[in-house]
Amino acid sequence: MVDKIKTADEAVKDLKDxxxxxxxxxxxxxxxxxxxxxxxxxxxxxxxxxxxDGGMPPTExxxxxxxxxxxxxxxxxxxxxxxxxxxxxxxxxxxxxxLGCDLIPQGTLAEAIRAGGAGLGGIxxxxxxxxxxxxxxxxxxxxGKKYILEKPLKADFAFIRATHADKFGNFMSAKSTKTFNYxxxxxxxxxxxxTEQLHEVGELDADLYHMPGTFVTxxxxxxxxxxx
Amino acid sequence: xxxxxxxxxxxxAQEFKDGYVANLGIGLPTLVSNYLPEGVDVILQSENGxxxxxxAAEPGKEDVDVINxxxxxxxxxxxxxxFDSALSFAIIRGGHLDATVLGAMEVDEKGNLANWIxxxxxxxxxxxAMDLVTGAKKVIIAMQHTQKGAHKILKECTLPYTALNxxxxxxxxxGVMEVTEDGIVLKELHPDFSLDDIKAATGCELIISKxxxxxxxx
Numbered sequence: 001m002v003d004k005i006k007t008a009d010e011a012v013k014d015l016k017d018x019x020x021x022x023x024x025x026x027x028x029x030x031x032x033x034x035x036x037x038x039x040x041x042x043x044x045x046x047x048x049x050x051x052x053d054g055g056m057p058p059t060e061x062x063x064x065x066x067x068x069x070x071x072x073x074x075x076x077x078x079x080x081x082x083x084x085x086x087x088x089x090x091x092x093x094x095x096x097x098x099l100g101c102d103l104i105p106q107g108t109l110a111e112a113i114r115a116g117g118a119g120l121g122g123i124x125x126x127x128x129x130x131x132x133x134x135x136x137x138x139x140x141x142x143x144g145k146k147y148i149l150e151k152p153l154k155a156d157f158a159f160i161r162a163t164h165a166d167k168f169g170n171f172m173s174a175k176s177t178k179t180f181n182y183x184x185x186x187x188x189x190x191x192x193x194x195t196e197q198l199h200e201v202g203e204l205d206a207d208l209y210h211m212p213g214t215f216v217t218x219x220x221x222x223x224x225x226x227x228x
Numbered sequence: 229x230x231x232x233x234x235x236x237x238x239x240x241a242q243e244f245k246d247g248y249v250a251n252l253g254i255g256l257p258t259l260v261s262n263y264l265p266e267g268v269d270v271i272l273q274s275e276n277g278x279x280x281x282x283x284a285a286e287p288g289k290e291d292v293d294v295i296n297x298x299x300x301x302x303x304x305x306x307x308x309x310x311f312d313s314a315l316s317f318a319i320i321r322g323g324h325l326d327a328t329v330l331g332a333m334e335v336d337e338k339g340n341l342a343n344w345i346x347x348x349x350x351x352x353x354x355x356x357a358m359d360l361v362t363g364a365k366k367v368i369i370a371m372q373h374t375q376k377g378a379h380k381i382l383k384e385c386t387l388p389y390t391a392l393n394x395x396x397x398x399x400x401x402x403g404v405m406e407v408t409e410d411g412i413v414l415k416e417l418h419p420d421f422s423l424d425d426i427k428a429a430t431g432c433e434l435i436i437s438k439x440x441x442x443x444x445x446x
Contacts, residue, residue: 026276026313027299029292052313053353056299085352086299094351103351106275107317107359114314127321127362130392132345133354163293175293175310176277182312226292228301 001201004169004219008038011192011218015039015157020048022113022153022184024160027086028056028066030177032161032194034223036069039159046077050113050153052106052180054079054087064089065226071099080153082106105133108150110183116152117186123150158188161223164204165195169213178210185215192216196223232372232401235418238263238445240329240370240399244270248326249319251275251360254298257329257370271307273325275356277316280308297356320356321363328364330357331371332395334385337432339395339407341369342387354390361394373400379431381405381412402426403443411435416443 012035015021021039025031031051039047047070055068064072067079071089078100084090093099104112111123124147128134138149160181162171171193173181185191198221237259244250244260248270252258261283264270274281275297282303285291290301319325334342341361344354361367374380381398398405403426404416413435417426419442427434 026297027295029276029295029299053355081353083353083355085350085355088350091350101351103353105354105358106313106356107321107363110313110317125321127359128391131358131389133358173312175291175304176274176295177293178277178310178312180313183314228290228292 001168004216005167005198006218006220008034008194008220009041011035011220012038012042014190015042015044017045018047019044019156020050022155022158022180022188023049023051023067024158024179024181024184025055025066026052026176026179028068029226030161030173030179030181031055031066032159032192032220032223033065033069034220035159035192035194036066039075040069040073043073043075045075047075048078048080049076050080050155052083052109053081054084054090057087057089074098078102080104080109082109108133108148109153110180112150112153113180113187114183116154117183120152122152124148125150153187155188156190158184158191160184160191160193162193162195164197164199164208165193165219166199166201166203166209166213167219168201169193169216169219170206170209170211171195171213171216172208172210182211185211190217192218192220194220194223196225233259235401235445236370236399239404239443240368241265243366243368243397244268244327249273249279249324250327250329251320251325251364253328253330253357254296256331260329260370271305273316273319274302275316275320275360277312278304278308278310279319280305317356317359320359323363323365325360325364327366327368328360329368329370330360332369332380333375334380334382334387335369335395335398336382336385337407337411339393340385341367341390341395342385343390345388347388357390361391366396367394369395369398371398371400373402373426373429379429382431402429405434413437414440416441418443
C-alpha cells in the first residue's frame, strides 16, 4: 500500500505560484485548517481559489479561518465562490483590484466541481437564467426550457477535511462539515485530506466511510475541532 | 419593527402545509418556524447540507460541526440527515422543496426578484438564493412593504435580478399578495392599513381580489 501519510508541509511541497486550488468547507466549517496554515507558511502567490466562500476573517479573539487565512496572507489573486459577504477582506481586495472574484450560484458551483471530477463536459442549470450569472455563458434550450451551460471546474490541488479517515484515505466528514469536501475530492490533480481522526485500515467498519481513498493523494492527521 | 417582523412571520407560517420540506432564509424568514400552526409538521432544510435544522444552539452547548447557512451554530432534530453540497442543491433545484421563504430588495409584477446585489456597493454574492427561488415549488417573499418609504414592489425591478418569474406570494406588514399572470393581486389587507395606504406604498398596480380579506394574525 502506498504511504500517503504526510506532514502538512510535505503535502504542499509541490504547490506553486499561480496554481488553482479547491478548498472544502462552508464559512470555514469543514475547512482543513492545518493545510491552510501550511500554504500560508509556504507563501505561494497568485493562487486561484475555488471554494464556497471567502472563509472567515481574523477577529480580535481569533485567527482567520479556512480560505480567510489565504486571503489575509494576500496569497489569493482570484476567488471563485458563491458568497463572500462574511469576509470583508475579500470585499476590500475586490475594491482595490488586488483580488478578482467570480461569483457563482452555490448549487452551480457544487455541480460544476462535481462535473470536473465526474468527467462531464459541463452541466445545464436553470439557475441564473436572465441574471448576471448567465453573463458570458451559453444558453441551451432543452424541451423548451432555458438552461445555462456551466463548464466543469478542476484544480491542481484540492484541500479537503475529514472527521474520520483511514490510512488508505477512505473518509467521512461529520454532520455539516461535508459541504464541498466530497465533490472536491474528485476534481483535482492532487487531493490532500486533512483529518481529525486517522485510523488503521480495517479499524472501523468500511461501511462508515462515505468516500473512497482512491481519490486521495496525501493524508495529513491532526486537524482539531474549532475551539469557540 | 420587531412586531412587524413577527406579524409577517406568523402570516407566512399559515401558508405551510403538513409534511412540507422548506428552506427559510436567514433573518426574518427564520422566525416563521416559531409560528407553524398546530398539527403542521414541517422539516427545514439548510443549504450547507442537512434536513432537520432546528433552533440556535445554546451558548456553551454548540456543536462546531453544525452550522446554518449564516454560519451560526444551530441544533438539529433527531430525524435530521446530513449530506454534501451537491446533494443539498439537488434537493433545492430538483423540485424537492415545497417552499422557500426569503427577503427581497425588490419584487415586480412579473414575479421577478432582486435580492442580492446593489451596484456600487460591496457585493456579498448570491450564495444559494438563485438556486432556492429557481427550484422551490413555492417562493414566498417575506419583507417590509417599503424600504423606509421607498417602493420595493414595482412594475419592473431596477436592481440586478436574482431570478425571473419565480415569486408566488408576497407577505408584508400591510398585506398578502399573490403574483399572477395578470399582475399582483391583493388577497389580504391588514386592518392597520387602508386600501389607499397599501396602494400608495406599492410601485405598481395592485389588483384587488374580489374576496379581499383582512390579514389575520394573532
